[in-house]
Structure formats: structure tokens, C-alpha cells
Amino acid sequence: MKTKLSLVSAAVLSATLLVMPAVSQAAIPLAVDGQQLPSLAPMLEKTTPAVVAVAVEGTHVSKQRLPDAFRYFFGPNAPREQVQERPFKGLGSGVIIDASKGYIVTNNHVIEGADKILIGLHDGREIEAKLIGTDAETDIALLQIKAKNLTALKRADSDELRVGDFTVAIGNPFGLGQTVTSGIVSAMGRSGLGIEMLENFIQTDAAINSGNSGGALVNLNGELIGINTAIVAPGGGNVGIGFAIPANMVSNLVSQLIEHGEVRRGVLGVSGRDLDNELAQGFGLDTQHGGFVNEVMPDSAADKAGIKAGDIIVSINDKPIKSFQELRAKIGTMGAGAKVKLGIIRDGDKKAVTAVLGEASQTTEAAAGAVHPMLAGATLENVDKGVAITEVAQGSPAASIGLLKGDVIVGINRNNIEDLKELKAELKDSHGAVALKIRRDNNYLYLVLR
Structure with missing residues (x-):
């Protein structure tokens, strides 16, 4: 592999050579007219x-x-x-x-x-x-x-x-x-x-x-x-x-x-999507960066802070965010109990609210998304011999695969699961498409995650 000058050195060297006489060298010099090159x-x-x-x-x-x-x-x-x-x-x-x-x-x-x-x-x-x-x-x-x-x-x-x-x-x-x-x-x-x-x-x-x-x-x-x-x-x-x-x-x-000794993940309690051009035009916004809030979970940190469905979250602690995924990642790496200042746009007006993050638990939408991206939007809860779906956010990935409120996940492919821990372990060890075995009322069916 050929040796290349670093980008900083190259930029400074180019500027130097523009104002100094050309020097014929067989190799890059350590100094030019006594001035040491950057390193x-x-x-x-x-x-x-x-x-x-x-x-x-x-x-x-x-x-x-x-x-x-x-x-x-x-x-x-x-x-x-x-x-x-x-x-x-x-x-x-x-x-x-x-x-x-x-x-x-x-x-x-x-x-x-x-x-x-x-x-x-x-x-x-x-x-x-x-x-x-x-x-x-x-x-x-x-x-x-x-x-x-x-x-x-x-x-x-x-x-x-x-x-x-x-x-x-x-x-x-x-x-x-x-x-x-x-x-x-x-x-x-x-x-x-x-x-x-x-x-x-x-x-x-x-x-x-x-x-x-x-x-x-x-x-x-x-x-x-x-x-x-x-x-x-x-x-x-x-x-x-x-x-x-x-x-x-x-x-x-x-x-x-x-x-x-572990991460106690913070939860805002919203589901949403990236703000795109179509949504921005529909809401009359001049920005295409931010996280659009589809739903606010009752009694969540977002609900207590006054965030409403239809809000666009555009900043965290005065730092702009580009997407709902960036919002999710930054909130998810903050600890439970953290105080967060959120910049939002509502009806064309900019506002600032403060939320105290809840803690991710076995019954949060954030925990579902962490188990598998296609489960995001579902609220999970351990029940006897399975994991119950207690809520499904409209328009969420969980809704798109056909999960309904009241479903109970009882297996992955041919393996039975008894709780959220086993569900997470089975999904982690699986590659490619996997089938969730669902108990719905008195019947069983399979829904495929890809």
C-alpha cells in the first residue's frame, strides 16, 4: 500500500506551496524553508x-x-x-x-x-x-x-x-x-x-x-x-x-x-416515525428533520411532560435531531430518571418541554423494540406460559405484522417460550425469518418476522 500524506498535512502543504517557490525533492521533506510540516x-x-x-x-x-x-x-x-x-x-x-x-x-x-x-x-x-x-x-x-x-x-x-x-x-x-x-x-x-x-x-x-x-x-x-x-x-x-x-x-x-452493573434504559413513552417531505408538507412545516409522534403512551414520561400525538420532536437538550431513530437511540441510552429538555413543533409553533424519563421494563414499547425491531409499538407483559401483547400502537411495526391486543406469544419456530427473557434469547439466536407462535383466543397461528 502506498504511503499517503494525512488530509490535514495535504491541505496545509498545498496552501504553503502556493505562496512559496517550488522545491524539487525526491521525498516529502520534514520542513520547508525551516518551517516544520504538520504531523x-x-x-x-x-x-x-x-x-x-x-x-x-x-x-x-x-x-x-x-x-x-x-x-x-x-x-x-x-x-x-x-x-x-x-x-x-x-x-x-x-x-x-x-x-x-x-x-x-x-x-x-x-x-x-x-x-x-x-x-x-x-x-x-x-x-x-x-x-x-x-x-x-x-x-x-x-x-x-x-x-x-x-x-x-x-x-x-x-x-x-x-x-x-x-x-x-x-x-x-x-x-x-x-x-x-x-x-x-x-x-x-x-x-x-x-x-x-x-x-x-x-x-x-x-x-x-x-x-x-x-x-x-x-x-x-x-x-x-x-x-x-x-x-x-x-x-x-x-x-x-x-x-x-x-x-x-x-x-x-x-x-x-x-x-x-447494567443499563437501566430510559423511556419517553412515544411511538412514531421519521418526519419526511410528505408529512412536512401536510403540516405546513419548513423542516424535514425530526421525529413525528404517532402516539403517546398513557402515564408515560411524554404524557406527563405534555407531549401530544402530532408533535414533531426536533431537539434533545438543545441539540437538533434528524430522525425518530436518533431520538429513540439517544433516549434509550440515557438512564431512567434523567431529566430531558425536548424541543417540539406543534401547530407550526416551537415549544420546549421537560420530561423525566421512565425506566424500561417488561411492559414497555421500548423493551419490545429492543427485543426485535418488528415488535416495536407492542406493549409486552409476562403471563403464564408466554408473553402477552397488551397494547399495539396503530401504524407501528408490530401492527404491520398482524399482532393484536390480547395475543400471547408462546413459541418461536418450533421452540416454546415461557417469558420475555426466553423470547429475547430465542430471537437473538435466530437468523433470517422467524415465526412467532401466537395464541389468539382459543386458536393458534404463526406470524413471520423478517
Whole structure:
């Protein structure tokens, strides 16, 4: 691969050469007329010690239902499932966010299922890590190590990022060792990719490859702006489209993991959709950014704050939002009890309201959407031998697949489920289309999730 000058260096060098005599050089000089060229090296010398390698070992357990013919052959005491265990190893990256306490952030998918997590520091030390907590819906995990002389990254305000800002990705791709790439912010608020349940990604063209997951995306001050998480890679390698979880969202999640050992997700209590051109024209609006509120759940945080169906939510804590998905992701990563200032448009007038977020529970629409995107809009509640649908929001994904109030989910494909926990586990282990077995009145039917 050919060496390229960083974007910052290229821009400054071009400006310099316009006002200075041409100098014939066989290679890029360290200085021109005594003026040293800009370099990312001084910033990286301070930053790279905070990015670590994460090596994991564990055992994958897979269950396969035995066909009825085999169970008949082996007798009535034959097991219903065949269990297989397969050892695995994996590599990823992590970021030290607190040097004194040894806290390290990485991706949940990097450490998921691991029995042992080993941290490789920049100075060559290897230290076993303790898992503090994870959040699968946002793909964040918090680790802790006991070590001295650690370096941590300072967090930037990721809400201040703009398209075109320079970025630097640091990680351990392909197990090669620490690698640094540079680029720009290509887009903000990316969602609808199906990578995670709650998506509000920073998109960057800084090269991100396998093994970069959990690594740092920093600005030119060496401040953390995001955690590298995913790539669009049809051929299996970098094609210039990578995604990072914004640092502000990470900070909200980490504070909950430290305090509770889990994420206690905040809930606003609305269902809705992105504001599009058709809706904007129908409501006579001059904006096409925001979240349109289809329905407000009774006694929810939104209801108590005075939000009404037909409102368009355009900002959170004075920061503009582009879509309902961005609203959902930001609210979902704030803790229960958080006080949130929401900017809304109602009948063409701008208003500001304050909501105190409720806590996601087994009976919230937000919890349903976290279980599976096509269940969003349904209110779930555990009942005897199943999960009941107590409400279905009009126009929601749950309504579109045919769920009705009073339905009870009793199985996934050929497996029975008894509660929301089992429903979530079955859907997580399933790939492609899955069939929900529904008890409706005294009959059974299947509805397909894709």
C-alpha cells in the first residue's frame, strides 16, 4: 500500500506551496524553508497508549432440536436437544477511559461469551480483565483491570461533531498490532442499518477493519469522539464506510454500568416515525428533520411532560435531531430518571418541554423494540406460559405484522417460550425469518418476522 500524506498535512502543504517557490525533492521533506510540516505524530504519541488489544477465549454452546423421528428411535427418555460445545478465540480493541480505576470500553460482540479476557497494553504488559457489564442493544461492554501507569482518553462532546471534521481511528486490525488511520466524518446520525437495536452512528471514511471493533475514533486534539463498531464491507475489508458509537452515548451507558452493573434504559413513552417531505408538507412545516409522534403512551414520561400525538420532536437538550431513530437511540441510552429538555413543533409553533424519563421494563414499547425491531409499538407483559401483547400502537411495526391486543406469544419456530427473557434469547439466536407462535383466543397461528 502506498504511503499517503494525512488530509490535514495535504491541505496545509498545498496552501504553503502556493505562496512559496517550488522545491524539487525526491521525498516529502520534514520542513520547508525551516518551517516544520504538520504531523499527527505528537498527538498520537499521547493518545495511542490509551488504546489496548483485547484477546478473548471461550466456548460457544449451540443447541439443535432433535427431529421427532430420532427421539422415537431412541425412546421416550431421549433428550429434546443436542448440545454442542466449541472453543473459540477472538481479537478486538478497547479504550481506557479512566486510568485511576482501570476502566476500559469495548464492544459487546468482542467479549460476548468469553470465559477469559486478556488486555494487551501499549507498553507490552498483558493483564486479565474483569467484566463489569454489557449492553447488547448498543454493543457496549465495560471492563476493568488493575494496573499502574495507565493512560486514558479525554472525551469530546460528540454532539458538536460536523460532517467534514477530521478523524483518526486507532485499533488492532487483523491482530497485526496497533494501527492508525485517518479520515473525516462522512455522516452523522446513521441508523436503520440493522447492526444494533439502538443506532445513532458516526460514519467515517477512516479505514476500519476486522479487529478495530472497540477501538477509538478521536479528533485532532486526541479526544475520544466514538467507539469503532462496524463496517460496510461487501468484500470483507475496508471500503471507506465505517461506523462508531458517539462518545456521549458511550458515556451515558458507562455511567449506568458502573453504578448498577447494567443499563437501566430510559423511556419517553412515544411511538412514531421519521418526519419526511410528505408529512412536512401536510403540516405546513419548513423542516424535514425530526421525529413525528404517532402516539403517546398513557402515564408515560411524554404524557406527563405534555407531549401530544402530532408533535414533531426536533431537539434533545438543545441539540437538533434528524430522525425518530436518533431520538429513540439517544433516549434509550440515557438512564431512567434523567431529566430531558425536548424541543417540539406543534401547530407550526416551537415549544420546549421537560420530561423525566421512565425506566424500561417488561411492559414497555421500548423493551419490545429492543427485543426485535418488528415488535416495536407492542406493549409486552409476562403471563403464564408466554408473553402477552397488551397494547399495539396503530401504524407501528408490530401492527404491520398482524399482532393484536390480547395475543400471547408462546413459541418461536418450533421452540416454546415461557417469558420475555426466553423470547429475547430465542430471537437473538435466530437468523433470517422467524415465526412467532401466537395464541389468539382459543386458536393458534404463526406470524413471520423478517
